[in-house]
Amino acid sequence: MLIRRTEHPAGRGTLAALASQSDHGVDRRTFLRRAGLAAGSLAALEALPLASVRRAQAGPPPAPGAAVAVRKSICTHCAVGCTVTAEVANGVWIGQEPSWNSPINRGSHCAKGASVRELVSGERRLKYPLKLVNGQWTRITWDQAIGEIGDKLLAIREQSGPDSVYWLGSAKFTNEGAYMFRKFGAFWGTNNTDHQARICHSTTVTGVANTWGYGAMTNSFNDIRNSKTQIIMGGNPAEAHPVSLQHLLEGAELNNANVIVIDPRMTRTAAHATEYVRLRPGTDIPVLYGMMWHILQNGWEDKEFIAQRVYGFEDVRKEIEKWTPEEVERVSGVPGEQLKRVAQMFATQKPATLIWCMGQTQHTVGTANVRTSCIALLLTGNVGKPGTGANIFRGHDNVQGATDVGLDIVTLPFYYGLAEGAWKHWGRVWEVDYDYLQSRFDSKKIMETPGIPLTRWFDAVLLPKDHLEQKDNVRAMFVQGHASNSITRIPESLKGLRKLDLLVVADPHPTTWASLAVEAGRNDNTYLLPACTQFEASGSRVASNRSMQWGEQIVKPIFESKNDLEIMYLLATKLGFADKMFKNIHVENNNPLPEDVLREMNRGSWSTGYCGQSPERIKLHMANQKDFDLVTMRAEEGPAKGDYYGLPWPCWGSPEVRHPGTPLLYNTNLHVMAGGGTFRARFGVERNGVNLLAEGSYSLGSEIKDGYPEFTMAVLKKLGWDGDLTPQELAIIEKVAGGPDKIAAVSWSTDLSGGIQRVAMKHGCVPYGNAKARMNAFGLPDPIPTHREPIYTARVDLVAKYPTLPDAKQFRLPNIGFTVQKTAVDKGIAKEFPLILSSGRLVEYEGGGEETRSNKWLAELQQDMFIEINPADAMERGIKDGAWVWVTGAENSAKAKVKALVTERVGKGVAWMPFHFGGWFAGKDLRPKYPQGADPIVLGESANTITTYGYDPATGMQEPKVTLCQIRAA
């Protein structure tokens, strides 16, 4: 070996020589020439000179003779939707290669995506089912686990009714998993089925949908390349969605765009902005209104857009006028001049987009925050065009999909709601009697009543029974894929853990549910079931931009872990409703076929346009990723030509209609069959004599040149278009209606034939109608968004003028935010806890973090929980950088021991903690409480040990972004 080296003088040619001797030798000259050519043709700005020669090999060389298979899945960490390309030999995932062809990530990953292979080597994974026996984790078989859990669930159901079991699902499910979990809840007989969207973007979904129809990102990451002004307010995509920055930064460079970051922290995103605005946490509404004040003052608003497509502008104008530059600065700390500059860019240097994330949503005023953002976009006409829009970056890889498929407390799949009509619609899709479904519930009333938000699960366990609007307390938690440390008020949740009759956690990792349960004093009735990751299963997931992608199974589930659908099937079998629940789904060896599940969704999801996304079409896109354009995401050639990548919903009609998907929502410049759209007619046609439908605005090619309501058979008949329906379609519509005389009420969203949608689109009309977006969202707690101080605010002087909403009952529980706020002010909590505490994301970890903190390649990069504190605050307290400190919170004598990071990243008076840590509580290391060998590598205090009371009245969203704390040297 060495002789070979010394044969060549240093500095010359060993590698070329070696390459030619190699078994896998390639013509290096060819490679280099091609690499060079590739770079030249890419106009150099776009990308690297990337190797075009591909050989199916990297990582540990496979055993000689072993075939190497390349399989594609989607990264399981955030909702950007990066394709993961895996190389598999002999059933082992041996290497990851860049996914050059994906228009979303173009080969790129962040720290998490580049390390996902570690998840299936799984040294720290949960390896087999466990239960607590006298406080010790004991191995049991799957049969025993399912048997015991099922018996206990049935006993609780017998005593306390189905609502006493809480089914907490996951944004990490595939669409199929999330949909079946919701369906499971329906067959069990409860609406207490929730997942991470509650604590992530529930306020976005509610606030944005109530403004213009759908609560999702309107455009796409790729489309931000068209923006001339990007405002990122309450988001740190550089850490939370790193690959999106590829589009943001390249777009900004190509357009010389304004990039404005509005955030309490000078984030890593702000480091790449052209302007950074620091605001006091919790003052998004004043800042946005402050911008709008300047816009109106200077006449920068888009008057034509407002006249044609906006309802309630005058109502909002009154509120805007209250927010003079002086008042905005007094409340938020943002100077008027700076805000004027930002407002001018936003309103005049168009197209402009507003990007947000949990900085806006995770507040007691979360719904109002996102509504104000929408109003700002509407005011400036920045919706429904390339480069504009509400670009809401979702968190988990399938949080958008899991939300759409209805893993939620307020609705059945695809936003049909909980009313009788919705249940009947799904009864028809599932081919099960409505009466049967109703029999599963305690009552018809509770069947149509929204469930308990996951943020309040322990309140539902602990509160006196008569405070709850259901038969009994929650007595069992069945948690499949959700962290406990991402929920606020951990000290309270410990009390809940202690009181529960049954705790089941199905997850690839034990999670903090396990360690905190033992810490809380649980000795038995606690089960851990090993679920596999989505790399060990196949199915579809929806990225933040509404594109659906299909993930292949890369390797079989490791150890004894099982995929989500199998776990649900086994439990449904035990509970006795598997035959009904899986009626139209092929099950092989206890494994339901995900393709069949997706097809069932296709058959029922007319309201949201998952109806056209057949597994075949989605797989075709995955196989032909290279055909899709980087900016428009449209296939310019190949078998999917004309489609947008991943058929971003709404993808109307049946798959045979071949709707291309809707890359930009509400874009009237395109024909509906080319992805165009209007604002949704969801709230009636008029209110108090004011027209709610669009005026003089319609999507390209519409035969109705004005606003119109959603399509029903009655509307079709009125227009004389009902004749376009085929006899088969009409037959199905009659069957849905229950008779030919009742068909008038059958609508675009309940017609199982898809005929109404097809006919509407044939005439260039959008099935859901053409209405105005609502600046005044009547029906919400604050129809006109109103600033309200956080429950625990440092500015007690502002509480009198901007108090939180009065106490009320919401989601079966009392919300006593007003009382808590008043008590805090009266008690002078802000004096004792003078620092504002906020929380957020680190790039290396995700969510509750147990999975990523168990990944050795990631864990090495962040080994200590810390709190960011401004140098001035640190000096006052004698705190040194890197030293241990105690953080104390305003409730429950909460305390946490973390390391200090003294930095100007946070302003004076503000502290910030990452929320991914867990496994410590109040200074105590809980490592011994984990099952042996399944403890994450890195443990630390949870930020939510310190966070406090506060819930958005519209969604039950928690308040982890603003509370009060004190810090002292440890």
Add this chain to the structure above:
Amino acid sequence: MARMKFLCDADRCIECNACVTACKNEHEVPWGINRRRVVTLSDGKPGERSVSMACMHCTDAPCQAVCPVNAFYTTADGVVLHSKDICIGCGYCFYACPFGAPQYPRVGNFGTRGKMDKCTFCAGGPEKDNTMAEYEKYGANRLAEGKLPLCAEMCSTKSLLAGDGEIIAQIYKERVLKRGYGSGAWGWKTAYRETITS
């Protein structure tokens, strides 16, 4: 022959650490060994920039010059590699390296630090290409497969560039020209005795 180089465009780097974990993943680099790392300058302040750094595969490499046992060699592509069979773990390359690239499995233990490990530009080592022996000592050999270093290939924002020095310099130059700013091709002057000006 191409002269392989790295270039980190700090105006694009967001410290996402994809390069770091891609490297760990591709070569199964153990805990505590950081062939690539990201350093943030002026952390938390306006003007903050992050730079991803590894072995720059210097022209006239200092590590190669100071090695008492001549363990290093430079390939025809300008990639600086070393033989772990020859290395005696003396640590001199770390003192000479302007970029802190060399890594040692153990820190102290009377200076017996073990065989030095560093970025190979995904080009393996002296062993036969893509053999288990090469993989175990140096990691994957992507260059021999016609691929470029995975850290750069997976960079989230296309900040980290790897490849023919002339091509990546051209890409950077055009970027700076187009957007109107650039904080410099970090390390190029030190590593290659050249700068990129536009």
Add this chain to the structure above:
Amino acid sequence: MTASVVRLCIVVAMAALLALAPSPRPAAAQQPASVDPTANAVHEEQLLQQFKTIRGLGSIPDTKSYTLEQPAGRDWRYFHEVTLRWIGAVAILGMLAVLVVFYLSRGMVRIESRRSGRTIVRFNATERFMHWMTAACFVVLALSGLNITFGRPLLLPLMSPEAFTAWSEWAKYAHNYLSFPFTLGVILIFFMWVAGNIPNRVDVEWFRRGGGMIGHDHPPAYRFNGGQKAIYWIVVLGGAAIAVSGYVLIFPFYGTDIQTMQTAEMVHGVVAVLFIAAMLAHIYIGTIGMEGAFEAMGQGTVDLNWAKEHHSLWLEEERARTGLGRSQRQPNAAPGE
């Protein structure tokens, strides 16, 4: 945060402030009035001009990885490759050349009055053990050390790379582990002989008369003459320097940074080659340079006439202490005892 980072941060912050200063925008409390992070980005060339190294912040525990760039490595490399080799070559070869020339011109310094046949104890067994332990360690340390600096150009061409690595690796282990007895020896030597090695007026005279090396002069001396005292202090001070710098190198980055490590290596290298050169002279004079000298450390006794010629005052002292004639008793107790 280390001092350099703090310094860096301050300077960058000041630069940022300066850049903002002409801005007419009002600055509110806690509010950077207008921040354009892109325009105020740190710049490599600027940082390198201000500091020798560029240091930032990372999150892994290895703080030396926070140093992004230290072009000083190139300087150190020049020192190691060129400067040190020149110093070493000049010192060692120069010394050898001087000794050869001296030997050829002067020859062995004889006992002029011939051997008396009677001996006197000069170094007891403990002293000799200490000396030889230290000396043996020194030889191994010197050779293994020289191998690191000169092995590659001189030795490697003569053997296979594997063999050279094997030898070098053993040499490294020997170097590291023998450093401990060597250091111990230096410490003991210091205490054992410090009393006899305090420079005094006699030494001035001794040096003025060139130590008697020229012609047939024999300047008076106590137990240790000026030359021996010089060697003693070279061993003690040089040994201390080499030990301190050596242990810094053996425990890399234990509270040291890259600059300290580089400095330690430079000190270690320079002191080592000078030390070696000095020891060559010591070895010369103790062996072929002077008749009867080796016996002192070899057998521990010297001829009376040798003592008379080279250490007349010491002999007088010994005689006064023990009476005339051949002493079988211990000489003057070493001060360390």
